[in-house]
Structures are given as C-alpha cells and as structure tokens.
Amino acid sequence: MRLSSKWGRWLAVLCLLVPTALLQGCWDIRDIDNRMLVGAMGIARDDERGVTIWVRFPIPHAQQGTTSNDKGFLAASQRGKTVVDALDRLRARMPKYLDLSQTRAVFVDKKLAEEKGIYSFLDFAVRDRILPISAVFALIEGDMDPIFTRPNPSGELSGVYTRLFFEKYAGGTPQKNKVTLWQVFNKHYNPLQQNFVPLIAADDTFQFYLKGNMYFSGDRAAGTLTPDESLIYELVTGKLSPFEIETAGGANVKVETSSARIRTAWAEGRPDIDIVIRVVMKLMDASHTKPMNKQNIEQTIDRLLEDRAAKVFSVTQARESDIFGFGNRFRASLPTARHKEWPALYRQAKISVKLESHMVNEGLKLLRQ
Incomplete structure (x- = not known):
C-alpha cells in the first residue's frame, strides 16, 4: 500500500513536468x-x-x-x-x-x-x-x-x-x-x-x-x-450634465437636471414629432439692474431655449441630418427597406418643442415680486 502511494506521488510529479517541457517561450x-x-x-x-x-x-x-x-x-x-x-x-x-x-x-x-x-x-x-x-x-x-x-x-x-x-x-x-x-x-x-x-x-x-x-x-x-446651440442636442437626447449656465434677463441660472418626453407618429405621410422638455434649474446670480421674479425668469428661459431649438431643427432638417436619433423611434413602423429614406423623411418632419422650466434654490437673496 505504501509502495503504491509512493509511485502515485512520483507519477503526479511526472505529469506536471511533462507539459512544462512542452511549453514554448514568448519568442515574439x-x-x-x-x-x-x-x-x-x-x-x-x-x-x-x-x-x-x-x-x-x-x-x-x-x-x-x-x-x-x-x-x-x-x-x-x-x-x-x-x-x-x-x-x-x-x-x-x-x-x-x-x-x-x-x-x-x-x-x-x-x-x-x-x-x-x-x-x-x-x-x-x-x-x-x-x-x-x-x-x-x-x-x-x-x-x-x-x-x-x-x-x-x-x-x-x-x-x-x-x-x-x-x-x-x-x-x-x-x-x-x-x-x-x-x-x-x-x-x-x-x-x-x-x-x-x-x-x-x-x-x-x-x-x-x-x-x-x-x-x-x-x-x-x-x-x-455653436456650443450654445449644442445644448439643445444634450437636452433632447438626455445627456445633459449639471454644468450649463444660461443667462436670462441678466440673471444667471444653472441647469441641474432635465428630461425629455418625445412622442412620435405619422401624419399625412410624414413624421410628426412632439417634444416636451422639463428643466430644473437654480438661481446663481440675480439681476442687479433689472429685478425679475421667479416666473419671469422661467418664462425667459423657456422662450430662449424654444427659439434656439427651432433654429437647430431648421438647419439640421435642411441638411437631412438627424443627429437626435428620431429615426430610431420610427424603426418599428418603417420597413427595413425604407430605412435609407429616413434622411429625406426627417427633412419633411413636423417638429414641435415646448420647454417647461422650474427654478429651485433661489438663494439667500430673495427675488423682488
């Protein structure tokens, strides 16, 4: 029994040594x-x-x-x-x-x-x-x-x-x-x-x-x-990080979070895209020359971003460049054979944008009503 155990150990050692001898070095x-x-x-x-x-x-x-x-x-x-x-x-x-x-x-x-x-x-x-x-x-x-x-x-x-x-x-x-x-x-x-x-x-x-x-x-x-126009891309695609500062009537605000609700459909043979963007921001610096209340600042931001969005959609549609990925939302309703037609369809699309701004953390300095 002891002899068998001894030969078993030597056999195990031999099994370990033989593969090692066959290994090659890192020649290259x-x-x-x-x-x-x-x-x-x-x-x-x-x-x-x-x-x-x-x-x-x-x-x-x-x-x-x-x-x-x-x-x-x-x-x-x-x-x-x-x-x-x-x-x-x-x-x-x-x-x-x-x-x-x-x-x-x-x-x-x-x-x-x-x-x-x-x-x-x-x-x-x-x-x-x-x-x-x-x-x-x-x-x-x-x-x-x-x-x-x-x-x-x-x-x-x-x-x-x-x-x-x-x-x-x-x-x-x-x-x-x-x-x-x-x-x-x-x-x-x-x-x-x-x-x-x-x-x-x-x-x-x-x-x-x-x-x-x-x-x-x-x-x-x-x-x-432009860098300011690129903000619209960030808002629509949900990639915005809380570093953007907008100026509204002399008041500086910081966009903290945003979310976009996008509804798509077909209307009279062309894409119909409806976008609602909700923005949460906080006041960084109130205007010292033209005091504004919370509602005035929110409305100013809404108009500013809506006008900017209309311009961005206009120039990208003119060049048939859907950078926002709206076409991916029509993938199920658009046959695969027609996917190559999407740039032309994007040019014809009806796009509406609405901003809903909400300001929080107005700061220690109260806004005049």
Missing part, C-alpha cells in the same frame, strides 16, 4: 522599452492628393534625462497615399515599434471631413483593430501642427490629457459632446441617425478650445452648431 514579445506608444493621432488632407498623419508619443521620465528632449513628448508627421501607407512609411523611419493600441484620441481635419468624408480614412481602424475603438474622436479646424508640437501647459501625458478635455469627471462640459470611434462607426452604419462630433482648434493659452459641434449628412460633415 516586444518589451515596453522597444515600443513607442501613440497617445494621440491626427489625419489631415495633403495637397498632393494624399494624407498626412500626425502622431504624438509620450516620453517616459526615465528616458528624458538621456535625451535632449525635455518637453515630455515627441511629435512626428508623415505623408502617404492612404493612412495605412503613411503608417508604413512612418514605421520605416522609427527605431522602435509603432504601437497604436494605447491611442487616446483621434483627430481628423475639418476640410477633409467636409470634402471627402471620414469613414474611408478610418476604415483601417475597424478592419485591423490596431486602434482602440474607445478612443475619443474630434474634428480639427486649421493647422494640426501646433496641436501636436506644442507642449501641454497643464502637464504632459500625451493623449491622456487630450481625452480629459472631453471627460465629464475632468474638463468635460455638455457642449463638448464626447464621442468615441465606435460611436462614429455605429451611426455611420445606421441610416436612422447621423453623427454629431466636436470641432476644436488650437488655442494660444491651452492646447485647444471648442469651436462647436459638427453634424453630418451621410459620410461628410454638413454644418456646425
């Missing part, structure tokens, strides 16, 4: 020291009927003392016939492996988006999955050079600080409208909703600033909404 691994991680990437139009890509690499603190670069990052650009061709040409110049797996932000030139569209230049990201689809996406107006070559005044974590510009827990605001790559492609393949992405430009003090948000018609950027 690339150490972190042999990689150059891309933090942010840009795609711009080239005058020679090609494209120019921009990349920005963070330089680890341990390596900064061994190089003449004390900016904390390295920026590079490369021309090519396509984005993939430009990346291949860039790899031929680099001493280390070009790693796009940690990219935090992807930028595309505004003119490129308007004239040629964006999807043909981003198709490689989905097919090969070399870019994370969670990377934030934005359009850039003007030259990309200062955005990629200037140091970040708030510190350098290339790409990370770029992403923080859009995050709600950091520098994000409702107007900045954070959009990721997967959301861009999701709406591209959904004819019932169009893309709505932020537009930024280089800033003299900070790295860049928000100019507005661009709405798309099909593959191409069709127009721009």
Whole structure:
C-alpha cells in the first residue's frame, strides 16, 4: 500500500513536468522599452492628393534625462497615399515599434471631413483593430501642427490629457459632446441617425478650445452648431450634465437636471414629432439692474431655449441630418427597406418643442415680486 502511494506521488510529479517541457517561450514579445506608444493621432488632407498623419508619443521620465528632449513628448508627421501607407512609411523611419493600441484620441481635419468624408480614412481602424475603438474622436479646424508640437501647459501625458478635455469627471462640459470611434462607426452604419462630433482648434493659452459641434449628412460633415446651440442636442437626447449656465434677463441660472418626453407618429405621410422638455434649474446670480421674479425668469428661459431649438431643427432638417436619433423611434413602423429614406423623411418632419422650466434654490437673496 505504501509502495503504491509512493509511485502515485512520483507519477503526479511526472505529469506536471511533462507539459512544462512542452511549453514554448514568448519568442515574439516586444518589451515596453522597444515600443513607442501613440497617445494621440491626427489625419489631415495633403495637397498632393494624399494624407498626412500626425502622431504624438509620450516620453517616459526615465528616458528624458538621456535625451535632449525635455518637453515630455515627441511629435512626428508623415505623408502617404492612404493612412495605412503613411503608417508604413512612418514605421520605416522609427527605431522602435509603432504601437497604436494605447491611442487616446483621434483627430481628423475639418476640410477633409467636409470634402471627402471620414469613414474611408478610418476604415483601417475597424478592419485591423490596431486602434482602440474607445478612443475619443474630434474634428480639427486649421493647422494640426501646433496641436501636436506644442507642449501641454497643464502637464504632459500625451493623449491622456487630450481625452480629459472631453471627460465629464475632468474638463468635460455638455457642449463638448464626447464621442468615441465606435460611436462614429455605429451611426455611420445606421441610416436612422447621423453623427454629431466636436470641432476644436488650437488655442494660444491651452492646447485647444471648442469651436462647436459638427453634424453630418451621410459620410461628410454638413454644418456646425455653436456650443450654445449644442445644448439643445444634450437636452433632447438626455445627456445633459449639471454644468450649463444660461443667462436670462441678466440673471444667471444653472441647469441641474432635465428630461425629455418625445412622442412620435405619422401624419399625412410624414413624421410628426412632439417634444416636451422639463428643466430644473437654480438661481446663481440675480439681476442687479433689472429685478425679475421667479416666473419671469422661467418664462425667459423657456422662450430662449424654444427659439434656439427651432433654429437647430431648421438647419439640421435642411441638411437631412438627424443627429437626435428620431429615426430610431420610427424603426418599428418603417420597413427595413425604407430605412435609407429616413434622411429625406426627417427633412419633411413636423417638429414641435415646448420647454417647461422650474427654478429651485433661489438663494439667500430673495427675488423682488
């Protein structure tokens, strides 16, 4: 019995050793020291009927003392016939492996988006999955050079600080409208909703600033909404965060919460969309020149937002750009074969908007009645 037990233990040890001998080492691994991680990437139009890509690499603190670069990052650009061709040409110049797996932000030139569209230049990201689809996406107006070559005044974590510009827990605001790559492609393949992405430009003090948000018609950027007009998109889609401040008759109010009730139907062969938006706000600063009571401020806010909403719906309908996703509400009543007709149907839609504002927390300073 003891002999059998002894041989059993040796057999168990042998069973553990044999598979270990068959295991192979990591023959194709690339150490972190042999990689150059891309933090942010840009795609711009080239005058020679090609494209120019921009990349920005963070330089680890341990390596900064061994190089003449004390900016904390390295920026590079490369021309090519396509984005993939430009990346291949860039790899031929680099001493280390070009790693796009940690990219935090992807930028595309505004003119490129308007004239040629964006999807043909981003198709490689989905097919090969070399870019994370969670990377934030934005359009850039003007030259990309200062955005990629200037140091970040708030510190350098290339790409990370770029992403923080859009995050709600950091520098994000409702107007900045954070959009990721997967959301861009999701709406591209959904004819019932169009893309709505932020537009930024280089800033003299900070790295860049928000100019507005661009709405798309099909593959191409069709127009721009100002940051204030973008508030309507946030209210209708329910994405508003409590950071927006509106000015009503000299009184500043802060929108705390909002909810939208949207009713859709067909009327005389065209979509009929009725929207009621309820806004809860609080008084931040009463007017010192023209005292207003609570009711006056609420009515002023209602008129302000209703007029702004009418303008936003007018310009987006004219370009057949349903950025609000109303088409998704008609999915059940619209045959699949007619989904491609939705942009034209949205142009004909009857849209009515009503605001219902309610002010709370009027503050220690009482409003005059």
